[in-house]
Every structure is written in structure tokens, then in C-alpha cells.
Amino acid sequence: MTTTAPRGTGAVTPGRGDGGPAPRRAAIRARHLRTDRWWLQPLITVVVLLSFVVYSSFRAFQNAYYFAEPYISPFYSPCITTGCEGDTFPEFFTGPSFISPAIYILVIPLGLRATCYYYRKAYYRSFWLSPPACAVGEPHKRYTGESRPPLLIQNLHRYALYGALLFNVILTYDAILGFRDETGEWGHMGVGTLVLLANAALLWLYSLSCHSCRHIVGGRLNHFSKHPLRYKAWTQVSKLNASHAKFAWLSLFSVAIADAYVFLLATGTITDFRFF
Amino acid sequence: MTYAASFRVWRGDVTGGDLQDFTVDVNEGEVVLDVIHRLQATQAGDLAVRWNCKAGKCGSCSAEINGRPRLMCMTRMSTFGEGDTVTVTPLRTFPVIRDLVTDVSYNYDKAAQIPAFNPRPREADGSHRMQQVDVERSQEFRKCIECFLCQDTCHVIRDHEGNKGAFAGPRYLIRLAELDMHPLDVTDRRDAAQDDFGLGYCNITKCCSEVCPEGIHLTDNGIIPLKERVVDRRFDPLTWLGSKIGRRPKD
Incomplete structure (x- = not known):
């Protein structure tokens, strides 16, 4: 005779994430039964993101080799202190010499990526293992997600977006400054110009494809028919939004590549190939 | 063979x-x-x-x-x-x-708790009119066949039985999103989504979207837009201020 659970008892058990036992579930001991390489994607994410963090931290604290006329590294732009190399942005104040100008502006790009809906998925899965992959048990006893501080701060993503859009304007301006030569004369172009332009374009694509941007341009509306322009904008952002993860990675790489290119120029390791 | x-x-x-x-x-x-x-x-x-x-x-x-x-x-x-x-x-x-x-009755319990569709009053000729562009976002979620694979894979309740009281699961978060986006509906479900159905528990790891046999973009088109609507209401001082001084109607 088979024992079955009484009807209607499968429903809600009270509690707020206190990690109690799981009553009446099928007794399956294995944490998961997946047979594919589910661990590969989180592993790649950890390796790539950690590599970027190590490289960008080194470069941000280095406080040198971030400017090679007419190019400035995106890690250091906008450069807002009197200690800045080059003259690409108004210098607002003189900070302590041991603080790199990159540190003052770090909060915007870091804030955007740290609170980005895509990166949240990436690092919750790969660093916090919550969960490491779909239907693979997570190691934590308790889980409250983004329902309480400190993770409630993720809800401020749109403010990081506003800042990032402003930074995109500045980085686009930097790329346009790349149409000068070493003496400041306009009408020239080199590989560095292309690198900075590609970086600015990818950053725009990443920012404009953002879920918060999608909401702001039209997602919050319930009557698209009353707002045809915003509906059109929402439709375009929605198309970009489908590739948000791709733009997140490509723009991460492009920032690092643009910085590395300026670094190599500034250290004299390579010379910029000029088209005209 | x-x-x-x-x-x-x-x-x-x-x-x-x-x-x-x-x-x-x-x-x-x-x-x-x-x-x-x-x-x-x-x-x-x-x-x-x-x-x-x-x-x-x-x-x-x-x-x-x-x-x-x-x-x-x-x-x-x-x-x-x-x-x-x-x-x-x-x-x-x-x-x-x-x-x-x-026994999937957890899901039916959650479904019963969601504030029902509450349309605005009918027009003078007795009809409800709405434009296709206004309602098609909600229609994506109507494809749901309630197989509960998203509920099963969601780690919030899969790995933490104790969260079942506070969290409705992805299927019902998109139900809330569907109703909140509906051009005829007049009930504001944003506070309820956060307080009663545990929207904040979702950490958008997208497993629900991965397993959906209907290909519904639960996270991108449902849960994240709902989170952003809750931000409008609860966490964004500018939109909050706008709504208080009457410069920001719901639509």
C-alpha cells in the first residue's frame, strides 16, 4: 500500500528564509543530477571578471601611463584633478598626490556594472553560487536575495545609468579628440582613434540596452498608444536589450583594450599607426 | 531504428x-x-x-x-x-x-492570493477599448501553460523551503507584471509585489527563463520591468517626488 501525501498539504509553509527542512519532497540525495558541463560557464565568468578586476585595479592605482597625446585611457577619463596628465577635461581640484585620478570617478562605471541586471546574474551565479547553475543546489543555508540591505542598493541602478550616460558623452568627446595629432592639430586619425571610437560605441550600446533605460524610455507606461515616440524608443531599446549581455562583455573588453593600447603608447612599447 | x-x-x-x-x-x-x-x-x-x-x-x-x-x-x-x-x-x-x-498546490495557493484583474469602468457604449500595442506585452505572459518548471527551478524556493511563505515564484511574479502592465487594469500591485509576493527575493539569475517551454522571457520582460516599477514607487526619490507633486501620473 502506497502512502500518499494528504491533499492540499503541499502548499505554503510559513517562514522567511529560515532554511528549515524540506517536508515531503522526493528523497534524492544528490545535490544535482545534471550530466552536462554546467560548471563551465560560471568558471569562465569568474576567470574573466577576476582578470578584469586585477588588471583594472592595477591600472587605476598605478597613476601613470594613462595619457599619450592625443589619447587618454578610459579608466582616467574624465580626469578631474590638477595632477592629471594631458588636458582633456577641466581640472576641478587638487587631490592628495597618492590618490590616483581614476579613483575619484570609479564609482560611476563600477556602480553601473555592479548593479547591472546582467552582471548581477553573472556574479550571483559564479561568485556567490546562488545558484551556480539552474537546478544545481546552492551551498547557502539562508537566502533573502535582494529583499533587504545591503542588496536593496541594487535598486539604485538607474542612478548609475544616468552617471554612465554622462561618462559616455565624455568618452565620445575623448574619441573625437583622437582626430588630432601629437601637436594638437585636427584632421588626423590613427589606430588609437579607432580603438577609442569602438570603445565609446560599445559603451553607448551597453548603456542604452540597459533594463533601467528600457523602463525609463517607455517601459513604465501602460498606454503605449498615447505615447508613440516613447513607444518607438522603447521598441528600439528592447531590440538592443536582447543583446545586453553581449554588450556587457564586449564593452568590458573594449575598455580594457583601450586602456592597454594607451598604456603601450605611453610607455613607448608601441607607436601609434597614423592613417593620415 | x-x-x-x-x-x-x-x-x-x-x-x-x-x-x-x-x-x-x-x-x-x-x-x-x-x-x-x-x-x-x-x-x-x-x-x-x-x-x-x-x-x-x-x-x-x-x-x-x-x-x-x-x-x-x-x-x-x-x-x-x-x-x-x-x-x-x-x-x-x-x-x-x-x-x-x-503536489503542486503551493502554486494554486499563490495564484489565489494575487489581486484579481480590476478593469476601469466601461465606456459609454458599454465596451472596453484598448489598443493592441498596449496589451501585447501582457499577452506574452498569457502563453504560460502553468507547467511550473520555472517554480521548480527557482532556487529561492527549491533550495529554501522556508521561503515559500514569502515568495510567490517567477510564474506569479509575471502574473503580477501582466496585470500591472495591463492597459485596463487600475489596481496598483507594486507594493504587494514587494511586500506580499517577495519580488525582492528574486536575484534575476534567469533560470526561470531558461527552462520555460513556451519561451517566455520571464526575467527580461516580466520580473525586471516589475522590479523597475517597484523602484519607481519605493526606491527612486525623484519619481517618488514627482508622484507627490502630481507631475508623474501612473501613465
């Missing part, structure tokens, strides 16, 4: 159970549910399995196949090698009734 496949099927009930090994014939073009039925007909006559349409539209035959939440009727045997062992287990997140059948 017929071949003999190795199957491991969880058999048991609320008092316990285990994976049992079977060797069963598989014909070209078959799906996992066909093989489970052959197993039931030839070797395990009392194997409990819930199914109905065999066409991916009723959402009954949800199970976990090689550890992944899937519909048995929509999982082709050709996706596995002939030498592979196929493991079929019941949904882990819900109490087991017997073998592959689970």
Missing part, C-alpha cells in the same frame, strides 16, 4: 524512494514521455506519471530529466546518445505524491 536505452527513474513516495534502473526500447522519433509510457506498459505497471496532451500545451508532464526541469513530452530521445543513461526524477521543489507525480 529501435535501440535499448538505459533509464533511471525515481520511484517512491512521501516515506522514501530511490532511483531504479530499467532497460527499455526506444524507437526513432520518440520523446521521453513515450519511453516512460512503454516502461509503464511493460515493466512497471504501477509507475505514477502525470500527463495529458503530449503536445507541450497542458503542462502536466513536468519532471527533471538528467537533472534539468523539462516537459517529458517535449524532450526528444534524439537529444541523448544511445549509450547515455537518462535519469528521470520528480520536481524537487514540491512534495512528492508518488513516483513522478508531485
Whole structure:
């Protein structure tokens, strides 16, 4: 005779994430039964993101080799202190010499990526293992997600977006400054110009494809028919939004590549190939 | 072409159970549910399995196949090698009734708690008018067949039974999003989404979207827009101020 659970008892058990036992579930001991390489994607994410963090931290604290006329590294732009190399942005104040100008502006790009809906998925899965992959048990006893501080701060993503859009304007301006030569004369172009332009374009694509941007341009509306322009904008952002993860990675790489290119120029390791 | 496949099927009930090994014939073009039925007909006559349409539209035959939440009727045997062992287990997140059948009444309880559709008053001619562009976002979520694979895979309740009281699961978060986006509906569900249905518990790891057999973009089109609407209401000082001074109507 088979024992079955009484009807209607499968429903809600009270509690707020206190990690109690799981009553009446099928007794399956294995944490998961997946047979594919589910661990590969989180592993790649950890390796790539950690590599970027190590490289960008080194470069941000280095406080040198971030400017090679007419190019400035995106890690250091906008450069807002009197200690800045080059003259690409108004210098607002003189900070302590041991603080790199990159540190003052770090909060915007870091804030955007740290609170980005895509990166949240990436690092919750790969660093916090919550969960490491779909239907693979997570190691934590308790889980409250983004329902309480400190993770409630993720809800401020749109403010990081506003800042990032402003930074995109500045980085686009930097790329346009790349149409000068070493003496400041306009009408020239080199590989560095292309690198900075590609970086600015990818950053725009990443920012404009953002879920918060999608909401702001039209997602919050319930009557698209009353707002045809915003509906059109929402439709375009929605198309970009489908590739948000791709733009997140490509723009991460492009920032690092643009910085590395300026670094190599500034250290004299390579010379910029000029088209005209 | 017929071949003999190795199957491991969880058999048991609320008092316990285990994976049992079977060797069963598989014909070209078959799906996992066909093989489970052959197993039931030839070797395990009392194997409990819930199914109905065999066409991916009723959402009954949800199970976990090689550890992944899937519909048995929509999982082709050709996706596995002939030498592979196929493991079929019941949904882990819900109490087991017997073998592959689970008690999914948690979901019906949550559904009943959601504030119902509440349309604005009818127009003078007695009709409700709305434009297609206004309602098509909600229509994506109407494709849901309630197979509860998203609920099963969501780690918030899969790995933490205690969260079931506070969290409604992705299926019901998109139900809230559907109603909140609806051009005729006048109930504001944003506070309820956060406070009563646990929207904040979702950390958008997108497993619900990965397993949805209807291809609904639960996270991108439902849960994240709902989170952003809650931000408008609860966490963004500018939109909050705008709504207080009357510069920001809901639409």
C-alpha cells in the first residue's frame, strides 16, 4: 500500500528564509543530477571578471601611463584633478598626490556594472553560487536575495545609468579628440582613434540596452498608444536589450583594450599607426 | 531504428524512494514521455506519471530529466546518445505524491492570493477599448501553460523551503507584471509585489527563463520591468517626488 501525501498539504509553509527542512519532497540525495558541463560557464565568468578586476585595479592605482597625446585611457577619463596628465577635461581640484585620478570617478562605471541586471546574474551565479547553475543546489543555508540591505542598493541602478550616460558623452568627446595629432592639430586619425571610437560605441550600446533605460524610455507606461515616440524608443531599446549581455562583455573588453593600447603608447612599447 | 536505452527513474513516495534502473526500447522519433509510457506498459505497471496532451500545451508532464526541469513530452530521445543513461526524477521543489507525480498546490495557493484583474469602468457604449500595442506585452505572459518548471527551478524556493511563505515564484511574479502592465487594469500591485509576493527575493539569475517551454522571457520582460516599477514607487526619490507633486501620473 502506497502512502500518499494528504491533499492540499503541499502548499505554503510559513517562514522567511529560515532554511528549515524540506517536508515531503522526493528523497534524492544528490545535490544535482545534471550530466552536462554546467560548471563551465560560471568558471569562465569568474576567470574573466577576476582578470578584469586585477588588471583594472592595477591600472587605476598605478597613476601613470594613462595619457599619450592625443589619447587618454578610459579608466582616467574624465580626469578631474590638477595632477592629471594631458588636458582633456577641466581640472576641478587638487587631490592628495597618492590618490590616483581614476579613483575619484570609479564609482560611476563600477556602480553601473555592479548593479547591472546582467552582471548581477553573472556574479550571483559564479561568485556567490546562488545558484551556480539552474537546478544545481546552492551551498547557502539562508537566502533573502535582494529583499533587504545591503542588496536593496541594487535598486539604485538607474542612478548609475544616468552617471554612465554622462561618462559616455565624455568618452565620445575623448574619441573625437583622437582626430588630432601629437601637436594638437585636427584632421588626423590613427589606430588609437579607432580603438577609442569602438570603445565609446560599445559603451553607448551597453548603456542604452540597459533594463533601467528600457523602463525609463517607455517601459513604465501602460498606454503605449498615447505615447508613440516613447513607444518607438522603447521598441528600439528592447531590440538592443536582447543583446545586453553581449554588450556587457564586449564593452568590458573594449575598455580594457583601450586602456592597454594607451598604456603601450605611453610607455613607448608601441607607436601609434597614423592613417593620415 | 529501435535501440535499448538505459533509464533511471525515481520511484517512491512521501516515506522514501530511490532511483531504479530499467532497460527499455526506444524507437526513432520518440520523446521521453513515450519511453516512460512503454516502461509503464511493460515493466512497471504501477509507475505514477502525470500527463495529458503530449503536445507541450497542458503542462502536466513536468519532471527533471538528467537533472534539468523539462516537459517529458517535449524532450526528444534524439537529444541523448544511445549509450547515455537518462535519469528521470520528480520536481524537487514540491512534495512528492508518488513516483513522478508531485503536489503542486503551493502554486494554486499563490495564484489565489494575487489581486484579481480590476478593469476601469466601461465606456459609454458599454465596451472596453484598448489598443493592441498596449496589451501585447501582457499577452506574452498569457502563453504560460502553468507547467511550473520555472517554480521548480527557482532556487529561492527549491533550495529554501522556508521561503515559500514569502515568495510567490517567477510564474506569479509575471502574473503580477501582466496585470500591472495591463492597459485596463487600475489596481496598483507594486507594493504587494514587494511586500506580499517577495519580488525582492528574486536575484534575476534567469533560470526561470531558461527552462520555460513556451519561451517566455520571464526575467527580461516580466520580473525586471516589475522590479523597475517597484523602484519607481519605493526606491527612486525623484519619481517618488514627482508622484507627490502630481507631475508623474501612473501613465
